[in-house]
């Protein structure tokens with residue numbers, strides 16, 4: 443390998459690294475989200491809460507029964523009490539909200 447080859451290879455690797463680090467222009471800042479699985483225990487329509495008996499959510503919280511605030515009231519009617527569900531928790535400036543509910547068939 444001569445000097446010219448070395449320069450070529452070095453600039454090649456540098457440009458490869460820079461490409462990987464550069465975020466795509468349309469890429470938005472990362473949003474913190476968690477996917478939970480559990481059983482719908484109760485719905486509190488007045489306060490916009492789903493009370494969910496959820497299993498362990500990796501890197502977020504251990505298994506427990508707790509209320510979750512929903513991002514919009516429509517999410518209160520997706521599942522029936524007793525249904526097994528998948529739900530998405532999204533972190534916002536005003537806290538954590540359930541932003542998606544899916545019934546597991």
Ligand SMILES: [Cu+2]
Pocket residue numbers: 496503504505506507508
């Ligand atoms: Cu919890």
